[in-house]
Amino acid sequence: MNFSEVFKLSSLLCKFSPDGKYLASCVQYRLVIRDVNTLQILQLYTCLDQIQHIEWSADSLFILCAMYKRGLVQVWSLEQPEWHCRIDEGSAGLVASCWSPDGRHILNTTEFHLRITVWSLCTKSVSYIKYPKACQQGIAFTRDGRYMALAERRDCKDHVSIFVCSDWQLLRHFDTETQDLAGIEWAPNGCVLAVWDTCLEYKVLLYSLDGRLLSAYCAYEWSLGVKAVAWSPSSQFLAVGSYDGKVRILNHVTWKMITEFGHPATVNNPKTVVYKEAEKNPQLALGRLAFPAPRAAASPASNTESKFSLQTLKPIADRANPKIGVGALAFSPDNYFLATRSDSVPNAVWIWDIQKLRLFVVLEQLSPVRSFQWDPQQPRLAICTGGSKVYLWSPAGCLSVQVPGEGDFQVLSLCWHFSGDSMALLSKDHFCLCFLETEERVGTAFGRPGDHT
């Protein structure tokens, strides 16, 4: 495990290009493009204002920088550094900007969600889409990039429009039976669209590509409903995390629940193979040593206690959006595991075995888990808690690595390279790359600080 040098960063804007060759990062109003392997600066672009959002086009040829305050979007080309493009929304304002899957159109959402403007980089044409829905996840593209689903709201009713991305034709338009649509997501196979309602009502609707309602699922009434939704990579399962602290798995054949996973504060299942880990943070008197404190030190914690209590967080009553329920869900790329986080037990990550549909591992950290991400190629989970360590788990075991650096490097976010060989660790003002050996072994990996070319 090697760590690269620490570089400057702002607003946690650091993204790998889809083809895995480049790494884009922002420092205030500058956009820096680096080579992934050597981390040499390939390009440096200057934008007109502080960048709030960057996005690579799907073919990795272009990158857009959105400046919401100014209502500007600037697009840069990697092939032709002198090429430039600027889209000014002017008085319409800008709240969101994203690429279309073909990498030649930019969809700008204007302020107050008045409309979505589709700017084309190939032609002079501009399209407008009216009445987009102002919700968490209103636009969804299929994985193959053919279709786009857009949530709309007309006459106090929710609708979904499906567009063909190649020519922006409207394919289907149908209304949904939701009170207040909160999000939409395509299944990886591109044939089913999951639509879920606001948290005031538990409702998950499944629509086919041609707009037919396949199924509606409602687990309970009255209590707060769906918090997070995730499709499994094979499109076999839909995991629905809700405010009651449970994840319900729906199967793709009957669209009925096949199991539900609870997240109680005490784990008491000594019979089933529940490998519980607790991270004991040894206070290292020596400075920063990039040696992995192997969780084999946590083998005393993989004890034979019949019960293991986790730290819970009591939610503040009388406040909206309480910190309870399953807020984060992610399937592993091989479909074997599901990692979840219950917001009332913020220090723990639950990993479920999908083959056997039961709890596999619980990882408890010392501080609340900020984010976790699966390695895109293998079942390896990286977790960061805002401390200076990054944690990796795989079925073989887990380890924690201290990020080397002069100051304290607080890992606030992370993202994987698509090959799974490296990972970008982002802190407030800096970022660094972590290179993982292809066959990571627990306990034998030693980090050499400051290894960079």
Next chain:
Amino acid sequence: MGEWMTVTDPDLSSESKNICQYTSETKMSPSSLYSQQVLCSSIPLSKNVHSFFSAFCTEENIEQSISYLDQELTTFGFPSLYEESKGKDTKRELNIVAVLNCMNELLVLQRKNLLAQENVETQNLKLGSDMDHLQNCYAKLKEQLETSRREMIGLQERDRQLQCKNRNLHQLLKNEKDEVQKLQNIIASRATQYNHDMKRKEREYNKLKERLHQLVMNKKDKKIAMEVLNYVGRADGKRGSWRTGKTEASFFLRNEDEMYKILLNDYEYRQKQILMENAELKKVLQQMKKEMISLLSPQKQKPRERADDSTGTVLSDAEEDAGELSRESLWDLSCETVREQLTNSIRKQWRILKSHVEKLDNQVSKVHLEGFNDEDVISRQDHEQETEKLELEIQQCKEMIKTQQQLLQQQLATACDDDTTSLLRDCYLLEEKERLKEEWSLFKEQKKNFEKERRSFTDAAIRLGLEVLIGTVLQYTRGHGRRSLTVCLTDLQFAHPNLLSLFLLLLLLRTFARHVPVHLNIVPSMY
């Protein structure tokens, strides 16, 4: 008699008073009082005797008292005190004998009465103590009854209280439920109200948005533009096409086509997966069925009443299935009837298997309970005992072997250790060997000698015998008839030590007897 009453002396009345006083002072139980009275009255106290007795009869009224006594006694059945009157006029004389007899009788009576009185008194005492005892028991039982009654009342009270409490709790529960229902209704109504309000606000908001949109569009802000150095080619490299009416329609159709193609592909793929899964599952079921049949059929060869039907079905099933299999493999479809047949047959087999297993279970439990010994089956206890015995035996044998080994080792060890003793032993053995050898050689020599002597003896005997025979035969042929030959032979018996010589004799005789027919009875008398 009234006179008796008036005659009473004041002393007597005072006497009786004294008695009464006495009795009242003591305050005893009535029985004892009575006894005391009796005692007082029975035991003549020296002080009051005379006065008591003198009160009745004085000097003056002797005649009167005698006549009174006579009257009283005659009424009581005693003989008269007077002598038999000679005449009516003369005064009757006192019959002293009668008086004495009467006195005696009275004394006897008195004694009897006293005895009876004593008996009665003892019985009275007994009864009194019994009564006391019974009264105590009664009092105790009464107490117990009281306490139990009080307890019962207490329990009843408690029960009543608990029932009360229970009712209260039920009531509370009902109230809570009602409240919950009410709250739910409130929530529902509030929700609808909120929705309504939300909708109203949303409409307003939409209006605002529309207005804003209009303004934004109308303003024709020149700033809202895209400035690009040069237009980029399309991602797929194609050229953009004009969008006319016709092309619109074609686009539309093409899009529709593509969408349906995608959907169909997905469905086909899924169907393939499901078919594969079905085929696998069917295979597994078939296998299971075959295995179940094979499991059950060898068992069913034993004659059992109930199983006859199932054997029939099993066999017929197997036949059916054989046919089915071929059919199925041909078709390999999931048509309704085939599926049903398969599931039904599996269910049947499973039921048979289940019943079989249950029977076995019952058997096993029966064996446990009754402990009956079948030839094939032995009860577990016996089995265990046997195993224990065998284990013990094995232990013993092992121990024996060990001890023997030890001894052997000891011997060997001691042999190895002590050379002289071993040498000695060897010497002894050698000595013995040599002795034996000598004896053996002696024995052989003796044997040889004996053989020689025997042979010489036999030869001599044969010669002798032959000579004798020849002599006798010659005699016989000369003189006598046949009969004497046997006599001669029996005579010769003693001289012939062995059969060989006999045969020689026979040969001789035969040669002689050709001329004379002879019946030979050789008595094989043993030497």
